[in-house]
Amino acid sequence: MALVMVLRKHRASDTEPASFPPSELLVGLASAKYREARDASKRLSKVADALNIGLMEFKNNRINEINQSAVELLPKEMRSDRHLTGLSASLQENSPKILDLGQTAVQLSKLPISGSQYLVLVQDVTESFLMARKFKQHERLALLGQMTAQMAHQIKTPLAVLAGQAQMLARHLNTDIALKEQADAIYSEARDLAGQINGILNFYREREPYFKNVELCQILDNVKKKLDSIVHSCDIVIDCPDEINLETDPGLLQNLLFLLGQNALSSEVAASVLSISAVKGNEQVIIRIKDNGTGVPINMRDKLFEPFTSTKGEGLGMGLFLARDLTRQMGGSIELEEVEQGASFRLSFPIFCVH
Numbered sequence: 001m002a003l004v005m006v007l008r009k010h011r012a013s014d015t016e017p018a019s020f021p022p023s024e025l026l027v028g029l030a031s032a033k034y035r036e037a038r039d040a041s042k043r044l045s046k047v048a049d050a051l052n053i054g055l056m057e058f059k060n061n062r063i064n065e066i067n068q069s070a071v072e073l074l075p076k077e078m079r080s081d082r083h084l085t086g087l088s089a090s091l092q093e094n095s096p097k098i099l100d101l102g103q104t105a106v107q108l109s110k111l112p113i114s115g116s117q118y119l120v121l122v123q124d125v126t127e128s129f130l131m132a133r134k135f136k137q138h139e140r141l142a143l144l145g146q147m148t149a150q151m152a153h154q155i156k157t158p159l160a161v162l163a164g165q166a167q168m169l170a171r172h173l174n175t176d177i178a179l180k181e182q183a184d185a186i187y188s189e190a191r192d193l194a195g196q197i198n199g200i201l202n203f204y205r206e207r208e209p210y211f212k213n214v215e216l217c218q219i220l221d222n223v224k225k226k227l228d229s230i231v232h233s234c235d236i237v238i239d240c241p242d243e244i245n246l247e248t249d250p251g252l253l254q255n256l257l258f259l260l261g262q263n264a265l266s267s268e269v270a271a272s273v274l275s276i277s278a279v280k281g282n283e284q285v286i287i288r289i290k291d292n293g294t295g296v297p298i299n300m301r302d303k304l305f306e307p308f309t310s311t312k313g314e315g316l317g318m319g320l321f322l323a324r325d326l327t328r329q330m331g332g333s334i335e336l337e338e339v340e341q342g343a344s345f346r347l348s349f350p351i352f353c354v355h
Helices: 002-012 022-050 068-071 081-089 125-169 176-203 216-226 250-264 300-305 321-330
Strands: 056-060 062-066 098-099 107-116 119-126 212-216 234-237 245-248 274-281 284-291 332-337 343-351
Touching: 056 068, 056 081, 062 081, 068 125, 081 321, 107 125, 125 176, 212 216, 216 234, 216 250, 216 274, 245 250, 245 343, 250 274, 250 284, 250 321, 250 343, 321 332
Parallel strands: 234 274
Antiparallel strands: 056 062, 056 119, 098 107, 107 119, 212 245, 274 284, 284 343, 332 343
16 A cells, blocks of 8 residues: 555656656655554554553563553553563563552553564453452352361360369369369350350351340450450550440450450550440440550551451451451441551440341
């Protein structure tokens, strides 16, 4: 086509001779081919923009062209020539690469054209990426549930033996009050631990909560006693006005508050003061668990209640996920509040739960 256009141009000229130098013909042909290539590149770029597909053209491993969609899909810190060149160099043909950008995810694909020229496609794959990640989390949760159930069954039998022997020992220690109290404490702790194991099993069985009217301040005092028994370097303060009653599952609520309190007392949080307060409104009760520790990193806050999310080096990342599930089972809600220091969790429960 380019050759035909060049020939027609020369034939239409009355001033040009019938024959012309081959070099002039080649220059005209190259110029026409270049314009065709440029026009095709512009059309391709417009089509890619219309489909929201980023398109980057590289030549001799250097960025040559980039369309608007690619600019919008990539974060600012990745748009420099140096960064784009390094990114393209890490790509291999027929091997797409997915970049997790936090709130979004993009896929980069390398498509060779000819010689040292190639294209890199940039596509938004956020939805499919999140679905794949959730599916993987569900697989891990299912496996964790199976392992937990097996471990719980293995622990329950020796724990029952320990509780029974502690109770029997306490009955024969009437003459030694101190030893009798220690044996009673062992029996009580073993019984509580067995209840927590049953709670774990019931969690995976999706047990329905057992609601009844309870006195909240008594539950908070019980939580404080349990927390005091595991740490002595933190002041635990309870602020609960008298006569706060609500309809809830007392076992689940106590486990929930202990779980959140235990998390605040970990060495990673390094809190010296932990406060648990409660206030009663017209239709709901608000419980706050606040510490003066290291707080929650900003980059963790959006996914804080997701499974396998942990701020601790060796943590499994299930604590706050379980806390949210326990809260929902009791018809409540949980959220992380903005505070100047440490972390504060706000729990909201209806006074009368519909069930």
